[in-house]
Structure formats: structure tokens, C-alpha cells
Amino acid sequence: MSIGVSTPLAGWGNYFPHPNLLYRPERFAHLSALVQKPPRPTVIARGMGRGFGDGAVNPDGVVILMSRLNRFISFDPETGSLECEAGSSFEEIIRHFLPRGFFLPAVPDSRFVTVGGAIAHDVHGTNHHRDGSFCDHLEELKLLNGSGTILTCSSTQNADAFRATISGGGLTGIILSARFRLMKVPSAYLKVDYLKVPTLERAIERFIAEDKHYQYSSAWVDGLSGGEKLGRALLVRGNFAQLSDLPPRLRARPHLVPPFSAPPVPISLARLAMNRPVLSLLQSLRLGTSSSGTRLVDYDRLFFRLDSVPSWNRVYGARGFVRYHAAFPLESSRQGLTRLMEAVTQGRHLCTRARLQSLGGAGPGILSFPITGHSLAFDLPVRAGTPRLLETLDRIVLEHSGRLSLADDATLKREAFESMYPAAQEFREIRSRLDPENRFVSAQAARLGLIE
Amino acid sequence: MNAPILILGATSSIARAFALEMAARRHDLILASRDQRELATIAQDIRVRQGVHVEVRRFDALDFTSHSKFFSEIGGTCPEGLSAVALFHGYMPDAQADGGDFEQARKTIDTNFTSCVSILELAATYFEERNTGAIVAVSSVSGDRVTSDDHTYSAAKSALSTYLSGLRRRLHRKGICVLTVKPGLVDTAMTYGRVKRTSRLIAQPEEVARAIAAALVRRRSILYTPWFWWPISVVRRSIPEFIYKRLG
Numbered sequence: 001m002s003i004g005v006s007t008p009l010a011g012w013g014n015y016f017p018h019p020n021l022l023y024r025p026e027r028f029a030h031l032s033a034l035v036q037k038p039p040r041p042t043v044i045a046r047g048m049g050r051g052f053g054d055g056a057v058n059p060d061g062v063v064i065l066m067s068r069l070n071r072f073i074s075f076d077p078e079t080g081s082l083e084c085e086a087g088s089s090f091e092e093i094i095r096h097f098l099p100r101g102f103f104l105p106a107v108p109d110s111r112f113v114t115v116g117g118a119i120a121h122d123v124h125g126t127n128h129h130r131d132g133s134f135c136d137h138l139e140e141l142k143l144l145n146g147s148g149t150i151l152t153c154s155s156t157q158n159a160d161a162f163r164a165t166i167s168g169g170g171l172t173g174i175i176l177s178a179r180f181r182l183m184k185v186p187s188a189y190l191k192v193d194y195l196k197v198p199t200l201e202r203a204i205e206r207f208i209a210e211d212k213h214y215q216y217s218s219a220w221v222d223g224l225s226g227g228e229k230l231g232r233a234l235l236v237r238g239n240f241a242q243l244s245d246l247p248p249r250l251r252a253r254p255h256l257v258p259p260f261s262a263p264p265v266p267i268s269l270a271r272l273a274m275n276r277p278v279l280s281l282l283q284s285l286r287l288g289t290s291s292s293g294t295r296l297v298d299y300d301r302l303f304f305r306l307d308s309v310p311s312w313n314r315v316y317g318a319r320g321f322v323r324y325h326a327a328f329p330l331e332s333s334r335q336g337l338t339r340l341m342e343a344v345t346q347g348r349h350l351c352t353r354a355r356l357q358s359l360g361g362a363g364p365g366i367l368s369f370p371i372t373g374h375s376l377a378f379d380l381p382v383r384a385g386t387p388r389l390l391e392t393l394d395r396i397v398l399e400h401s402g403r404l405s406l407a408d409d410a411t412l413k414r415e416a417f418e419s420m421y422p423a424a425q426e427f428r429e430i431r432s433r434l435d436p437e438n439r440f441v442s443a444q445a446a447r448l449g450l451i452e
Numbered sequence: 453m454n455a456p457i458l459i460l461g462a463t464s465s466i467a468r469a470f471a472l473e474m475a476a477r478r479h480d481l482i483l484a485s486r487d488q489r490e491l492a493t494i495a496q497d498i499r500v501r502q503g504v505h506v507e508v509r510r511f512d513a514l515d516f517t518s519h520s521k522f523f524s525e526i527g528g529t530c531p532e533g534l535s536a537v538a539l540f541h542g543y544m545p546d547a548q549a550d551g552g553d554f555e556q557a558r559k560t561i562d563t564n565f566t567s568c569v570s571i572l573e574l575a576a577t578y579f580e581e582r583n584t585g586a587i588v589a590v591s592s593v594s595g596d597r598v599t600s601d602d603h604t605y606s607a608a609k610s611a612l613s614t615y616l617s618g619l620r621r622r623l624h625r626k627g628i629c630v631l632t633v634k635p636g637l638v639d640t641a642m643t644y645g646r647v648k649r650t651s652r653l654i655a656q657p658e659e660v661a662r663a664i665a666a667a668l669v670r671r672r673s674i675l676y677t678p679w680f681w682w683p684i685s686v687v688r689r690s691i692p693e694f695i696y697k698r699l700g
Contacts, residue, residue: 073493074496
């Protein structure tokens, strides 16, 4: 059999890497053998490693890289139903199917995610208020368990396993393949309305009043300014452009977009900009000068801006960063989000890439993150005071009946997790039926007490 | 649609990438390998991605006596004729098994050399009768000079390179191209765990596949891929043996 690679591994946030033993099977037979007789007692699957936390890390066991098991199985151009192996990436799905007029029903802010990872974290995009999360479009999946049997799961067949595997962090078994619906899009461009708003409150009011007009809706929030500038934001809301919206030169091939590449700035140089004065200046430039109005933007620039910078996560330095991603229910979202922003802007912390959006209801998985309400996500480079700040933030989230996204979490405590996800016990019960030997374990699962 | 290409050892990651590359260039494909489950998956993937016609065949490189039947069946089902035969199968024994294990050594030689001679002789005759065609076979830079601790592998690849050179001379007059591919380090199951992942020298199978396809179109004879393995190999070959023996 193949040989393993021992290497320090963490999530995309690079938060406390630990040595891990990695395998990368290229055939089903190798994967199956690895799962049934792993060289160490536990395994966890890993996609492209873009999860920010430690959900695909397993220092005491084996990490199985799924990237080479990325074959497409079938596609129905009538319905847009695509079946592919779990290692297939959103990047290659877009590359093959956007030219045919199809796009993924939900995309996170990177296309470097695998289908397996998208299911294990039930990812969503800024169209959640309208289209739901990725797994709302999932029709069926195949799950490989520790004894080597393959379970076909859908909302009607093995429904419990289906609900537990969606957002289940890979703890119910290895997701082998999945069938889901792509959506037809008129072009690869979006007509985007930009609007500056002075406060978080205003942003949320606009979301509530106007989200029904937009398929994609979110806001960039200034995460550095406090006081009267607290929560000033730029709303970015849009719909896929119809042919008639496109300039004539784009109409012949509306689904083709020239690849977007950022100016090559060395990471070491970009690192110098990671301080308060420079970032404040950049934020002010962005929120102060960018004009409100309507523009035509291609999907790549709108959804996946940072994908053009390879390993942008290294910009935060060796200690890494945490992605804080919290959701609040409608009743408490204004207050909760404001308190969160106050706490972040008070200290000397660097809160970057803060993004606000609406969420349109519970997801199909037991541990799915979305609820009806609003969510805020931002990056925090790890500094001496970060753990204390995170405790404060967690308390605010709990006090306002909010919850954190498990796809991004690297630091949550078990007690806090239990109150955020009351269905955790149901998940544990279904999980232990599916995996009685506790073969599937991640560092995150151990931290949150998901494995009994 | 261009005439089909027969790909032997089609479940290797370089072969899969090459198959996808040729399918993107509108070639139909016949994929052959031992692992039928994997072969079916790869064939279906190529159909969904590129919409070309893909057939699969069972092919056991080490079952030499089956080769003649295997090849004549393909000739029978493919009336318009093959445009090329591309050979990708190979075998590298586990590092710990090396040293004194003759069964491993024989399997290495048979997979990487003997089986190639057996099947490529048939391919050569097939193309000779038609006065057209191309043969692609994957050797290795370690066939130029022993590079790893696995000298049986290097020896077998060296023999393959030499054999292909002879085949090229024989088929040249008939206008048949023989392309020897000498990849350096490629990020495949064979090298995973043996080579540092962060190494700048390591190439992705897709890059190698693109280079092979381009070389085939230009009907080149020898391809080092990525290109920088050519100077590396030249330097390596020029090191006198009395020095080289100390470098192991």
C-alpha cells in the first residue's frame, strides 16, 4: 500500500499546527483499505484544507486527502443534476459547467473547496436568504463506513444518516460521492448594486426590506473603526445578469470570463500592511471612496476575490488567524452584532474582512449552521490578547442566542457548543450508530465532545 | 472526432490526465487496465467532462500470453484504426522491500520492461501495416542514470528507453512516431510519501500530460518533462562513475 506523509497540519487559519499523518489514495480500493485497516486507530477525510478550524485535522490518527478521488459520475443537462466523487472541487465544477450555463447553487468565499467538504460543513453563500445552503440542493450521497460498506443516503433513504452527514464534519464516515442540482444561469456576470450605509443597523434594515430583490446580498463592514463610525458598511447586492444587461461584446459567449489574477504582491510585503494604520487607511479608502451605484461584475471577482492570491492565509504570520463566524436570530441580531463589533473594535485587535449577511432559515443537517437571522464573519490575526477577546465574543454570542459556524471554528468550548447546538445529542446518537468503533475522529470533534 | 487512442495502464494519475487532455483535443479513447472498477470510474469521468466516446478493456501487463488476443480484439472493434498507443503502466516496489528480494525485482523488470516489449511489438506491427500511427511510452529520468536507491527500477526504465530508441529507428521509415517520455518527479501515488511535498521540482500530472500531448502533436522523439530535467539529466550522466558511486 501507499506511504504516509508526516507533516504539521492545521486548518486554513494556521492556528496551532500539529504533526499529522497524511495519506492520499488515488483509487477506491486504497481508500477502502485505509478506512478498514488504518495504520492508526482513527481517520478523518480532508478536502482542500480551506476550513479555517481543526475539523480536518487528526493528530492521533490518520488524515485522508480526498483530492485525487475527484471523478465526475453523471450529469443531466435537462435538470442540472450532477453526481461526482467527493474530492471534486468547486473550482473544476465551475470550470466545466459554467461554460454550459450552470453554476453551483451555493458557494462560500472560495472555490477551492471539495464537494465532500461542502457537505461536511453544509456551506452557504450570500444567496442563503433565497436559495438556502449547498445541502438544500443535495439529492443523494454515498457514505463509506469503517467496515467498508457503502450506504446510500437521501432524505428518503437512510434519512438519519443523511441529516447527520450533512454538516457532520466527516464524523459519520467518508463521503464518497454526491448528487446535487446545479442552477442554470443566464451569464457568468452579475449586476451588482453597491450602497454605502453608516451603521450596522442601517445595513440590517436594508437587508430586511430589500433582500427579496437580490439573489446575492451581503455587506463589507469596517471592522476597525469604533465610535460613530462603528459598523459602517458597503452593501454588495446583485443578481446574475441577463443577456440584455451585457455589453454587446460579451453577448456572444456570456458564460466565459477571462481568468482574474491579482497583482503579484509578495506575501512578505503584504505582511507589512497587517497593522492598524495601514489597514485603517485601506478600509477608509474602500468604504470612503468607493461610490454607490450599479456595476457589472464577473462571478470570479464577486465571489472568489481572494482565490487569485495563493496562500493568502500566510499574510497573517506564523501564529495564524481565527475566522470568527457568528449567526444571530432576527430578534437579537441588531443588538448582538453591535455588541460584537464594539468588543472587536475596542481593543487593539485587527478585525479584517468583516462580512455581514442575512440567513434564511435552518439548514438540512442536524448541525447545520444557518438559522433565520443575520451572520457576521471576520478574521482575527492571533495576538497575545486574542484568547481573551474570543472568550468575550463567545459570551456575547451566547447571551444573544447566537451560534458559531463549525466550518470556521478552531477555539469553541464544549459547554458553549452545547448551548449553541441543542441538537448535538441527537447527532451523537446517530453518529455512534453509524460508527460504533469511533473510527472517524477529528481534533475539532474531540474538542467539542462529539465523539463519546 | 479524431481516431481513437489506446491508453495502457489508464488508471495511473498521469495516464488519466493524459486521457483527459486528449479527450479535450477531441480524441476518442480506449482505456485499458487491470482494475476494472477504477477504469469504469475514470472512463465515465472523461465522458461527462469531455463528451467523447470512451471504451474500456481489461489488460494485465504481466499476463504476456494474453497480449496478442487483447490487441487483435481492439483492432477488430476499431475499424477506422487507432491513431496512437500510449503506455503508462509502471511499478515501483516499496522502498523497504528493496534489496535482495528477487520476486520484487522481477516484478519491477517485468512490469516496466518485459511487458512493454510484449505489447509494443504488437502495436508496432499493427501500425507498420497501416503506415501510420504513433507510440508513446513513459520511461523515466532515472533510466538515464540511477537516481534513487531503487536501481532495479532504474535498470528496467533504462532498458525501456533503449528499446524505444531501437523501435523508433525501425518505425521511422514508415512515418510512425515513437515518443519516449522521461518524467522527473511527478506528484503521483508512486512518489507520495517518498518525495517532499513542498519540493519545487515536483510536477502535477496535468502539467506532464499537457507536455506529452504537445510533444505527440509535434511528433517529437524524446520528451523530458518538466523541461528542466533535461539539463539535470545531462549533468547527471556526465558525472564519472568513480564519483557517482560515492553519491548514493
